[in-house]
Amino acid sequence: MPLNQFTSGQSLEEAQYVFDNFTTFNRGMKAGRTAFGVPTVTAGVGAGTGGGAAIGTVTGSDFAANFTVTAGTTPAVGTLATVTYGTPLGAFPSGVVVNVSDNAGTALTTGAGSLTANGFSIVTTQSPTLNHVYTVNYLVIQ
Numbered sequence: 001m002p003l004n005q006f007t008s009g010q011s012l013e014e015a016q017y018v019f020d021n022f023t024t025f026n027r028g029m030k031a032g033r034t035a036f037g038v039p040t041v042t043a044g045v046g047a048g049t050g051g052g053a054a055i056g057t058v059t060g061s062d063f064a065a066n067f068t069v070t071a072g073t074t075p076a077v078g079t080l081a082t083v084t085y086g087t088p089l090g091a092f093p094s095g096v097v098v099n100v101s102d103n104a105g106t107a108l109t110t111g112a113g114s115l116t117a118n119g120f121s122i123v124t125t126q127s128p129t130l131n132h133v134y135t136v137n138y139l140v141i142q
Contacts, residue, residue, distance in 0.1 A: 098138045
């Protein structure tokens with residue numbers, strides 16, 4: 001089935017899947033991409049140091065993904081994580097939308113910083129809570 005075709009009898013979830021994949025494909029082609037990489041993520045000083053600071057499995061692609069960050073010892077204001085694209089973008093992104101919340105659903109004030117064609121950082125303006133697991137979702141706008 002073509003990525004932009006919706007058929008009757010299709011569930012809402014199936015239709016959303018088709019739309020999401022078509023949108024991602026379309027954005028990638030506009031950016032001159034022929035392949036979609038899987039990003040790598042490293043914990044920053046904002047996630048803390050020592051025991052407990054960890055990055056969970058990354059699910060998604062360079063353009064949109066989610067992962068978890070567990071705050072370790074002495075979490076602080078600053079770079080929570082750095083995302084490196086699996087396949088560098090053909091051009092500097094227009095922007096990155098980031099949402100971070102802990103396992104209780106409480107949002108952490110964050111934003112995307114240091115945007116390049118190779119990746120970006122997720123910066124927090126408030127200290128994460130020790131041992132909390134934060135879910136990070138992002139969308140790259142090309």
